[in-house]
Amino acid sequence: MLLDMNATPDPRTGPNLFFASDHRRCDELWTKVEAAADTADVGAAALAFSVFDAAMRQHLGLEEEILFPALEDATGMRMGPTQVMRMEHQQMRGVLDAMARAIQGGDVDGLLDHGDTLMMLTQQHNVKEEGILYPMAERAFAGPAWGELAEKIARQYVG
Numbered sequence: 655m656l657l658d659m660n661a662t663p664d665p666r667t668g669p670n671l672f673f674a675s676d677h678r679r680c681d682e683l684w685t686k687v688e689a690a691a692d693t694a695d696v697g698a699a700a701l702a703f704s705v706f707d708a709a710m711r712q713h714l715g716l717e718e719e720i721l722f723p724a725l726e727d728a729t730g731m732r733m734g735p736t737q738v739m740r741m742e743h744q745q746m747r748g749v750l751d752a753m754a755r756a757i758q759g760g761d762v763d764g765l766l767d768h769g770d771t772l773m774m775l776t777q778q779h780n781v782k783e784e785g786i787l788y789p790m791a792e793r794a795f796a797g798p799a800w801g802e803l804a805e806k807i808a809r810q811y812v813g
C-alpha cells in the first residue's frame with residue numbers, strides 16, 4: 655500500500671514513513687514531467703509540471719507549518735536543523751519558480767534543465783531529512799503526540 659507511488663501517503667504511519675513516502679510521491683510525479691517533456695508536448699509537460707509543483711509546495715508547506723514548529727517546540731532547538739531545512743526549501747521554491755517561468759514560455763528544455771538542478775538539491779535535502787530530521791521526529795512524537803499532528807496533516811493534505 656505504501657509503495658503505491660501515486661497514492662497519498664497516510665500520516666498515521668508516523669513522521670518518518672509518512673514524509674519519506676511523500677518524498678517518493680514527489681519523485682514519481684517528476685518522472686511524469688520528464689515523460690511528458692520527452693514527447694515535446696508543451697501542454698502535457700505544463701500540466702504534469704503543475705501537478706508536481708503543487709505536490710512539492712504542499713510537502714514543503716506541511717513540514718514548515720506543522721512538522722518543524724512541533725519539532726522545535728518538542729526539542730527547544732529553533733536555530734538547528736529545521737532552520738537549515740527552511741533555507742533549503744526557499745532555494746527549492748526559487749528553482750520551482752524558474753521552472754514555472756520556463757514552461758510558461760513554452761521552454762521544455764529550460765524546464766528540464768532547472769528540473770535537474772531541483773532534483774540535485776532535493777536529493778541532498780531529502781537525505782538529511784530522512785537520515786536526521788524524520789528519525790528525530792519519530793523519537794520526539796512517539797505515541798499519542800503524533801496522533802494529533804497526523805490529524806492536522808490529514809486535514810491540510812485534503813484541504
Ligand SMILES: [Fe+2]
Pocket residue numbers: 714717739743779783
Ligand atoms: Fe524538506
